[in-house]
Amino acid sequence: MRHLISLTDLGAEDLAAIAARGVQFRHGRAAAGKPLEGQIAGVYFRRTSTRTRTAFTTAALRLGAQVIAYGPGDLQLNTGETMADTGRVFSGMLDLLIARTSDDPRELRELAEPGGMSVVNAMTADEHPTQALADLTTLLDRFSALEGLRLLYAGEGNNTAVALALALSRFSGVRLELRTPAGYGLPAGVLEKAQTLAAKHGASVTELHEPPGKGAACDFDAVYTARWQTTGTSKADPLWRESFDPFRIEERWWDGGAEAVFMHDLPAHRGEEVTAQVLDGERSIAFEQAENKLHSAMAVLEWVRSERP
Incomplete structure (x- = not known):
């Protein structure tokens, strides 16, 4: 699976390609279609967000995905379930997860570890x-x-x-x-x-x-x-x-x-x-x-x- 947890996970070619594709989307020059049609995106934000949460929710919908949104009090993490177990559950149900969790980026690695879904870092304390x-x-x-x-x-x-x-x-x-x-x-x-x-x-x-x-x-x-x-x-x-x-x-x-x-x-x-x-x-x-x-x-x-x- 491809993930975006840290920019160090990407090569220079990936950075350039994503930026160039973003410009195409901005000006309506991207190819028509719904590349994420039939996929389910989870959006989990434990911290406040205006731009990032709205951007990724809108992006997923525009690309054809359906979205499940989770707030900071919605998951069994609050009752003691581990992030690793949560990742195992999510990976069997979601195609991708956009997450703003805690200050510890290792949590995102735990979510990504089981495979089966892509994980996107929507901000940690150490990197955005x-x-x-x-x-x-x-x-x-x-x-x-x-x-x-x-x-x-x-x-x-x-x-x-x-x-x-x-x-x-x-x-x-x-x-x-x-x-x-x-x-x-x-x-x-x-x-x-x-x-x-x-x-x-x-x-x-x-x-x-x-x-x-x-x-x-x-x-x-x-x-x-x-x-x-x-x-x-x-x-x-x-x-x-x-x-x-x-x-x-x-x-x-x-x-x-x-x-x-x-x-x-x-x-x-x-x-x-x-x-x-x-x-x-x-x-x-x-x-x-x-x-x-x-x-x-x-x-x-x-x-x-x-x-x-």
Whole structure:
């Protein structure tokens, strides 16, 4: 079975193909038909979600699947059944499962272990792979190529930043610069992995802990941020906002005539990680990016249910 549990499970060719297919779906250029007709998709979200849950539910329906939705209190996991046993049951009844479970990605591996159904990671604390695929779809649609893009990410080295680093490091000429507050960067192992992939593919991934200054967007094609308070997490330091405030994305970053687009994985908190003027301004493609979660979700579901070449 094909699964999407981590971006490290995919090759560069897979990433490119899914992004390209997402662009086709966005513009109505995908082949007609219902490739998932007759299949049953389970959608299990233990944490809140607006975009990802809606995108994958809509994608499954549009591709011809029927959908069973599970909320956080619906499964016998709450009475002590193991995730492994749940996976054995699901694999005999479902064709695919889109899941946002706990902070532990090993749970998704347990669900996938029995075989019989494809498993898609709809976000764990350590990685948000389908967000990165929506981002690749958005960038490819906007710039016609992923190779050679320059992207500045500012904020916490959270699961969105992890996914960006693991994805963009696979495309030649890409320059990804992460600006994160000290102590809130990418996990050391992830940064090392991304830099190893970048060296292999002719890309560059760097992380700095100084906030960008006026005109920072001039050297980039896209500027990206995410919520400072990642869904389902908290920070030990009660004064953490003082470290993050200098990384707020403001209009002055575009001083000097920068043409960079602005991206955000949403939901956004105006006045925290980004000002309203930027998020709602003419350079923002954040809501276009959100719509692309649907198109990339269709590409992901088609990919996981297709036969390996």
